[in-house]
Amino acid sequence: MSLQLFLLVAAGLFAIGLYGALSQQSIVMLMMGLELMLNGIILAAAALWYFLTPAGNDGPVLIVVVLTAMAIEMAAGFAVVTAIYRSRQVDVTDSAADLRG
Amino acid sequence: MLADVSFWVLGIVAVLSGFAVFRLNSMARVTFALLASFLAVAGLVVLLGLGYLGVVTALMMVIEMVVMAVFMIMYMMNPAGLMPMSMYHNKAGSMAISVGTFAVLAVGILLTDWPVRRGVPAPAQTYQLGLALMGGQMLTMMTLGVTLFATIVATVVLSTGRGRYDRYGDDLAAPRADDPAGGGVG
Structure with a gap:
């Protein structure tokens, strides 16, 4: 149990989430990838707090912020999916490429 | 010793079930694989001495995954995974x-x-976290509160099908709501 091992697990979760967010067509699966990336950040914040500055409170506060970000991401993401599905019956990212430049 | 074993078990479960999320076919299995990954990370957070935040993560993620399962059934083209199909782009x-x-x-x-x-x-780590959030980190807490409120407003606006401007006109001056069905249900 060391800082490096914890951070490696966190980096693994982040990389897997990145793969999902980039490769999935379904918007819901894309959001799962984003959640997995934030999951890795929670683990990294907890490990950095415990192994480097356990006396302070910055790590736990960062975890609270990330948990809130996860909730906001889910809620806003599903609201956008609902809006675009209602107007255009779009449920995959490839059909919503209007802003592609 | 116990901590080492717990770390390896939880770490491997977290990464493997995270990877399974993008490998499994059935949406139910995908949701529970993601939940397993979140619970393993919550366990690791508890292992690091942040019991309160670990339990909060676990509780939040259980609810979040259940909500996600509902939305998956609503919006996925192949929710049950009965028909194997590729849902990737630019995999390599x-x-x-x-x-x-x-x-x-x-x-x-x-x-x-x-x-x-x-x-x-x-x-008393949880007590210290509470003191920080209600004291030195109050600005963080207030920002989170305002952001959550903005999210509530934005999500309701985005997901409303027919709002009052659709029903009563742009200046809200129509004497009667312009509804496809009567009864005031929008």
Whole structure:
């Protein structure tokens, strides 16, 4: 149990989430990838707090912020999916490429 | 010893079930694989001495995954996974980017000369976190509150099918609502 091992697990979760967010067509699966990336950040914040500055409170506060970000991401993401599905019956990212430049 | 075993078990479960999320066919299995990954990370957070935040993560993620399962059934083209199909785009490129990201992060993690540990965890860590959130970190807490409120407003606006401007006109001056069905249900 060391800082490096914890951070490696966190980096693994982040990389897997990145793969999902980039490769999935379904918007819901894309959001799962984003959640997995934030999951890795929670683990990294907890490990950095415990192994480097356990006396302070910055790590736990960062975890609270990330948990809130996860909730906001889910809620806003599903609201956008609902809006675009209602107007255009779009449920995959490839059909919503209007802003592609 | 017990902590080491728990770390390896939870760490491997977290990464493997995270990977299973993008490998399984059935949406029910995908949701529960993601939930297993979140619960393993919550266990690791508890292992690091943050019991309260670990339990909060676990509770939040259980509810979040149940909500997600409902939305998956609503919006996925193949929710039950009965019909094997590919739902990927640019799989090789994504895999290359993701493996490259992991390699860069791993090199940074292993080569960095991490500082030594300073201090010890406070005996009542949850109490200290509460004091910080209601004291020194009050600005963080207020920002989170305002952001959550903005999210509530934005999500309701985005997901409303027919709002009052659709029903009563742009200046809200129509004497009667312009509804396809009567009864005031919008």
